[in-house]
Amino acid sequence: MATNSTNFYDLYRHGSLGSTLTDALDDLIGAERIDPQLAMKVLTQFDRIVAEALSEKVKARLTFKGSLDTYRFCDEVWTFLIKNVTFKMDNGAHTVVADKVKIVSCSAKRADDK
Numbered sequence: 105m106a107t108n109s110t111n112f113y114d115l116y117r118h119g120s121l122g123s124t125l126t127d128a129l130d131d132l133i134g135a136e137r138i139d140p141q142l143a144m145k146v147l148t149q150f151d152r153i154v155a156e157a158l159s160e161k162v163k164a165r166l167t168f169k170g171s172l173d174t175y176r177f178c179d180e181v182w183t184f185l186i187k188n189v190t191f192k193m194d195n196g197a198h199t200v201v202a203d204k205v206k207i208v209s210c211s212a213k214r215a216d217d218k
Contacts, residue, residue, distance in 0.1 A: 112151040113210050125150055165194045170205065182209040 116122050129143040170189035175182065184207040191200040 112148075112155045114147070114151050115208060115210070116151065116154040117147060122150065122154075166191050167194070168192070168205075173204075180211050183207070184209070 117126060126147070129138070129146060132138045133140055133143055168189055168191045170186040172184065173187045174185040186205045186207065187203065189202045189205045192198070
Protein backbone atom coordinates (compact mmCIF):
# COMPACT_ATOMS: atom_id res chain seq x y z
CA MET A 105 0.00 0.00 0.00
CA ALA A 106 1.41 3.38 -0.96
CA THR A 107 1.63 5.93 1.79
CA ASN A 108 0.78 9.57 1.40
CA SER A 109 2.67 12.12 3.49
CA THR A 110 -0.18 14.63 3.27
CA ASN A 111 -1.89 15.33 6.58
CA PHE A 112 -5.66 15.66 6.74
CA TYR A 113 -7.81 17.48 9.26
CA ASP A 114 -9.57 15.33 11.83
CA LEU A 115 -12.80 17.37 11.68
CA TYR A 116 -14.91 14.46 10.49
CA ARG A 117 -14.02 12.32 13.51
CA HIS A 118 -16.49 14.43 15.53
CA GLY A 119 -19.47 13.54 13.34
CA SER A 120 -21.69 10.53 13.98
CA LEU A 121 -19.69 8.22 11.68
CA GLY A 122 -16.33 9.28 13.11
CA SER A 123 -17.57 9.02 16.71
CA THR A 124 -18.94 5.54 16.07
CA LEU A 125 -15.65 4.46 14.49
CA THR A 126 -13.70 5.88 17.45
CA ASP A 127 -15.97 4.08 19.93
CA ALA A 128 -15.55 0.78 18.05
CA LEU A 129 -11.77 1.20 17.98
CA ASP A 130 -11.76 2.01 21.71
CA ASP A 131 -13.73 -1.19 22.37
CA LEU A 132 -11.24 -3.22 20.32
CA ILE A 133 -8.30 -1.66 22.18
CA GLY A 134 -10.03 -2.33 25.52
CA ALA A 135 -10.54 -5.98 24.54
CA GLU A 136 -6.86 -6.13 23.50
CA ARG A 137 -7.81 -7.14 19.97
CA ILE A 138 -5.85 -4.30 18.34
CA ASP A 139 -2.99 -2.02 19.37
CA PRO A 140 -3.56 1.72 19.86
CA GLN A 141 -1.10 2.35 17.00
CA LEU A 142 -3.34 0.42 14.61
CA ALA A 143 -6.37 2.42 15.79
CA MET A 144 -4.51 5.65 15.00
CA LYS A 145 -3.67 4.34 11.51
CA VAL A 146 -7.36 3.53 10.96
CA LEU A 147 -8.40 7.03 12.07
CA THR A 148 -5.76 8.61 9.81
CA GLN A 149 -7.10 6.58 6.87
CA PHE A 150 -10.64 7.66 7.80
CA ASP A 151 -9.57 11.33 7.73
CA ARG A 152 -7.99 10.88 4.30
CA ILE A 153 -10.86 8.91 2.75
CA VAL A 154 -13.59 11.25 3.98
CA ALA A 155 -11.71 14.35 2.77
CA GLU A 156 -11.04 12.79 -0.63
CA ALA A 157 -14.62 11.53 -1.03
CA LEU A 158 -16.08 14.93 -0.20
CA SER A 159 -13.76 16.75 -2.61
CA GLU A 160 -14.18 14.28 -5.50
CA LYS A 161 -17.71 12.94 -5.26
CA VAL A 162 -19.92 15.69 -3.81
CA LYS A 163 -21.02 18.07 -6.55
CA ALA A 164 -24.10 19.60 -4.89
CA ARG A 165 -24.01 23.31 -4.14
CA LEU A 166 -26.08 25.47 -1.87
CA THR A 167 -26.42 29.05 -0.77
CA PHE A 168 -27.30 30.30 2.68
CA LYS A 169 -28.42 33.53 4.24
CA GLY A 170 -28.49 34.48 7.91
CA SER A 171 -27.26 36.87 10.58
CA LEU A 172 -23.59 36.56 11.52
CA ASP A 173 -23.43 36.32 15.30
CA THR A 174 -19.76 35.54 15.97
CA TYR A 175 -16.65 34.80 13.97
CA ARG A 176 -13.06 33.96 14.80
CA PHE A 177 -9.84 33.08 13.00
CA CYS A 178 -7.33 30.99 14.94
CA ASP A 179 -4.57 28.66 13.74
CA GLU A 180 -5.62 29.04 10.09
CA VAL A 181 -9.20 27.97 10.91
CA TRP A 182 -12.25 30.20 10.50
CA THR A 183 -15.28 29.60 12.73
CA PHE A 184 -18.59 31.32 12.03
CA LEU A 185 -21.70 31.21 14.24
CA ILE A 186 -24.76 32.23 12.22
CA LYS A 187 -28.34 32.74 13.45
CA ASN A 188 -31.64 32.44 11.59
CA VAL A 189 -30.11 30.61 8.63
CA THR A 190 -31.88 29.60 5.43
CA PHE A 191 -30.14 27.08 3.16
CA LYS A 192 -31.21 26.67 -0.47
CA MET A 193 -29.99 24.01 -2.87
CA ASP A 194 -28.90 25.28 -6.30
CA ASN A 195 -31.64 23.28 -8.01
CA GLY A 196 -34.21 25.00 -5.78
CA ALA A 197 -35.71 21.68 -4.67
CA HIS A 198 -34.92 21.97 -0.96
CA THR A 199 -34.93 24.78 1.58
CA VAL A 200 -33.80 24.21 5.16
CA VAL A 201 -34.15 26.70 8.01
CA ALA A 202 -32.11 26.59 11.24
CA ASP A 203 -32.01 28.77 14.34
CA LYS A 204 -28.22 28.46 14.73
CA VAL A 205 -25.42 27.05 12.58
CA LYS A 206 -21.69 26.69 13.25
CA ILE A 207 -19.44 26.64 10.18
CA VAL A 208 -15.79 25.63 10.49
CA SER A 209 -13.62 26.40 7.48
CA CYS A 210 -10.05 25.20 7.00
CA SER A 211 -7.52 25.87 4.28
CA ALA A 212 -7.16 23.14 1.66
CA LYS A 213 -3.48 23.00 2.63
CA ARG A 214 -2.61 22.49 6.27
CA ALA A 215 -0.33 25.05 7.89
CA ASP A 216 2.25 22.34 8.69
CA ASP A 217 2.35 21.33 4.98
CA LYS A 218 3.65 24.71 3.76
